[in-house]
Amino acid sequence: xKELLSIRNFKAYYQTSSEEVRAVDGISLDLxxxxxxxxxxxxxxxxxxxxxxxxxxxxxxxxxxxxxxxxDGIDITKLNTQEIRKSILGPKISFIPQSxxxxxxxxxxxxxxxxxxxxxxxxxxxxxNIIHRVIERFESLSLPKDVLNRYPFELSGGMRQRTxxxxxxxxxxxxxxxxxxxxxLDVSSQREVIELLxxxxxxxxxxxxxxxxxxxxxxxQIADGIAVMYAGQIVEIGSVSDILFNAHHPYADxxxxxxxxxxxxxxxxxxxxxxxxxxxxxxxxxxxxxADRCPEFKKDCREKDxxxxxxxxxxxxxxxxxxxxxx
Amino acid sequence: MPGNPITxxxxxxxxxxxxxxxxxxxxNSYIQEFGLxxxxxxxxxxxxxxxxxxxxxxxxxxxxxxxNEILAKALPWTxxxxxxxxxxxWLLGNFLGVTAAYKKGKFDSVLFPFSLFISCIPYxxxxxxxxxxxxxxxHILPTNGGYSMNLVPSFSISFILDVLKHYFLxxxxxxxxxxxxxxxxxxxxxIYELNTDYVNYSKSLGIKESKIxxxxxxxxxxxxxxxxxxxxxxxxxxxxxxxxxxSYPGVGTWLFNGIRQQDYPLIQGGTLLVTMAVLTANxxxxxxxxxxxxxxxxxxxxx
Numbered sequence: 001x002k003e004l005l006s007i008r009n010f011k012a013y014y015q016t017s018s019e020e021v022r023a024v025d026g027i028s029l030d031l032x033x034x035x036x037x038x039x040x041x042x043x044x045x046x047x048x049x050x051x052x053x054x055x056x057x058x059x060x061x062x063x064x065x066x067x068x069x070x071x072d073g074i075d076i077t078k079l080n081t082q083e084i085r086k087s088i089l090g091p092k093i094s095f096i097p098q099s100x101x102x103x104x105x106x107x108x109x110x111x112x113x114x115x116x117x118x119x120x121x122x123x124x125x126x127x128x129n130i131i132h133r134v135i136e137r138f139e140s141l142s143l144p145k146d147v148l149n150r151y152p153f154e155l156s157g158g159m160r161q162r163t164x165x166x167x168x169x170x171x172x173x174x175x176x177x178x179x180x181x182x183x184x185l186d187v188s189s190q191r192e193v194i195e196l197l198x199x200x201x202x203x204x205x206x207x208x209x210x211x212x213x214x215x216x217x218x219x220x221q222i223a224d225g226i227a228v229m230y231a232g233q234i235v236e237i238g239s240v241s242d243i244l245f246n247a248h249h250p251y252a253d254x255x256x257x258x259x260x261x262x263x264x265x266x267x268x269x270x271x272x273x274x275x276x277x278x279x280x281x282x283x284x285x286x287x288x289x290x291a292d293r294c295p296e297f298k299k300d301c302r303e304k305d306x307x308x309x310x311x312x313x314x315x316x317x318x319x320x321x322x323x324x325x326x327x
Numbered sequence: 328m329p330g331n332p333i334t335x336x337x338x339x340x341x342x343x344x345x346x347x348x349x350x351x352x353x354x355n356s357y358i359q360e361f362g363l364x365x366x367x368x369x370x371x372x373x374x375x376x377x378x379x380x381x382x383x384x385x386x387x388x389x390x391x392x393x394x395n396e397i398l399a400k401a402l403p404w405t406x407x408x409x410x411x412x413x414x415x416x417w418l419l420g421n422f423l424g425v426t427a428a429y430k431k432g433k434f435d436s437v438l439f440p441f442s443l444f445i446s447c448i449p450y451x452x453x454x455x456x457x458x459x460x461x462x463x464x465x466h467i468l469p470t471n472g473g474y475s476m477n478l479v480p481s482f483s484i485s486f487i488l489d490v491l492k493h494y495f496l497x498x499x500x501x502x503x504x505x506x507x508x509x510x511x512x513x514x515x516x517x518i519y520e521l522n523t524d525y526v527n528y529s530k531s532l533g534i535k536e537s538k539i540x541x542x543x544x545x546x547x548x549x550x551x552x553x554x555x556x557x558x559x560x561x562x563x564x565x566x567x568x569x570x571x572x573x574s575y576p577g578v579g580t581w582l583f584n585g586i587r588q589q590d591y592p593l594i595q596g597g598t599l600l601v602t603m604a605v606l607t608a609n610x611x612x613x614x615x616x617x618x619x620x621x622x623x624x625x626x627x628x629x630x
Contacts, residue, residue, distance in 0.1 A: 102525060120534050
């Protein structure tokens, strides 16, 4: 498997004149071709900030601090905005936004927006060719092609989100970052979007997918691997089955056990919860960020910053007292 | 307005030194001619019937010229002055507003207070300032009229140049005030639009700035079109005052003359014309709006 994306110790902070919020604080991650990586975590853990930073546009007050993002061997954090706009966004990295309701320009037909996107990257392609290509894409994924002649407000929520998926992948991007693409949808539309994404990875329309969500059951359906984020850092990365049923980091463990599964006895069961709130990211935190809330807290947890360690192949954890390990 | 306009007309003739019984006769014949001896409601009915037949009556001050003739002569000047200046001012103002919202920084911090300042100046004030500066101090542009008195209207180059010279200052003062008001409103709308999801999504697909500005311009413009329809009356009113300042031979100046000389038919005709023009323009703006915003059209069809 070819490695596609490699992120090394990446940091991006929100900086205002008076404060600094360490929203993404040292993320390292590898993504292989054909892989679907899920990123899970609670609100405010930096999932969305991380996904925005991957565009390397850093809208203020978000600011790039340090670290590298290697895409095909090129560190894209070193490129200027023009180069990123021209050669990275669209053909290499593409985004599927969360709010399908407002993500499309309300006064322009889907067809014309598709033309605008392609024209940015291939100025010489004629309108007819572009339309032809988009129609083909719609038909190959068995979606109605008359969507193209419509305005966004004429589409249903589910159809709009699927249209977004198609528009985002028109340039056959290498990596697609989907930031909670299903959270505004009902369950049946959710399923349709997820099936669509799965088919597209299988058909190699995109090489790999990063799927950000707080809805864990969805990750079970779609992801190959899961990265769990807490307070701006990844605390555990591993395969879906590992993380779901065999998590090593105490936070990942509680997060996964809070998932409601439709099985007998669930109704009577009390779901575990963690007391306390996530740490304030405006201040530097020494040691483990979960220490305050951790049920497995030991004295040495707060002594020094914790690094990611590889437990088994492809399974990393940021904990010095990981669960379920034989010692 | 106190005073009898007929007395005015007759006393003007009396300055020639006519005997009083002749003046008495003259007075009565004028009263009859204008129908002023009839009861008020009949006068009003007559007026309505005439207006529906397209007759605005005879001017008091310029007897026996008909109001229709006066307004027909004045209207082209007013249309030629107001339509382009309001449209250009509106477009420029909106364009500057969206640019200020997008560029932020220095451009915005200069343009925004300037627009706010200009939009608060009454039309006549700005017109007088411009007139004083360009016409009186610098002596480079004429201060009054639609063309020089010593020229005969024709399609010669010298006449057209002369007309353009007279055109410039009134045009500029209307355009400037319109720009100010529109730029302020458009800036607010665009700041709002620039934070919408579709702008961020378009950016994340690598769409270039100029294209995104065009999206934003188009969408932020929609409420501005409604705003134009609402403020058109005020705009036209203000522009008519500009005509008075520059003694431009348009409807505004004639309306002002009519008021000064108690020329009721002229005032009635002028205001009726302006009202009709504003209403018609509003009607067309409403129709245009449904073409520019597909959502409006869709909701109309559903109904």
